[in-house]
Amino acid sequence: MTLEAFADTIIPGAKRSPDDRAIAGVCDDPGAVEAGAIELLETPATGVTEGLAPLSAALNGHATAYAAEHGLQLDADVPPFVALDYDHRAALVQNLTAPGHPEKDGWVLLALFCNMAYDTAPHLHTGEAIENGHPGLLALGFAKPDPDGLWRFAEYGYHQELAKRHPNTDPASGSLE
Incomplete structure (x- = not known):
């Protein structure tokens, strides 16, 4: 829950339900949590999976200290960072x-x-x-592949050819022969 709240602070999203506490709900669109931030963080290839529990504990420690410094009362039903409202989460992450x-x-x-x-x-x-x-790829306008699953771009990105096609390029696949 703490890491979800952190991810939501970085790229805010819409609440998943009215009682969702991890996502602050400051945005109507899906954010980092729905995009899979936790799944990515838990992927061993990232090299951070073993540090997630200590980071989460440290973030909650910082949130407790932040709340005390700012005279905030934290709801004990959720982790301290989750108990902060979005503006306080963002201020803490900025620090x-x-x-x-x-x-x-x-x-x-x-x-x-x-x-x-x-x-x-x-x-x-x-x-x-x-x-x-995927909400991020959709928001960024990432092109869909052709029906065969390959990406080909009929239009040049800058509306002009930037380089000549290599003479050994297969016209069907777009890859070098």
Whole structure:
């Protein structure tokens, strides 16, 4: 729940239900959590999976200290970071990722993975992510593949050919022979 709240602070999304506490609901569109931030963070290839529990505990410790410093009463039914409203979550994350903060590298890394889950969906097969309506890829306007599953682009990205096609390019597949 704490990591979901962190991901939602990085790229906010809509609540999944009225009683959803991890997602603050400051946006009407899906955010990092729905894009799979937690699934990505839990993917062993990220190299951060073993550090997630300590990061979550540290974030809750920072939230407790932040609340005390600002005279905030935290709801004990949820983890401390989750108990903060969105503006306080964002302020705390801004402090943790600020230049000079001794733990900055860890928090920035966590934020980068949350962005990555939304922007590129590296934990999913791209074609399936698009077919299943991945919110980040849809929001970014990522093109769908052709019916055969390959990406071909009839129009040039800059509306002009930037380079000549290699003479050994197979016209059917678009790849080198």
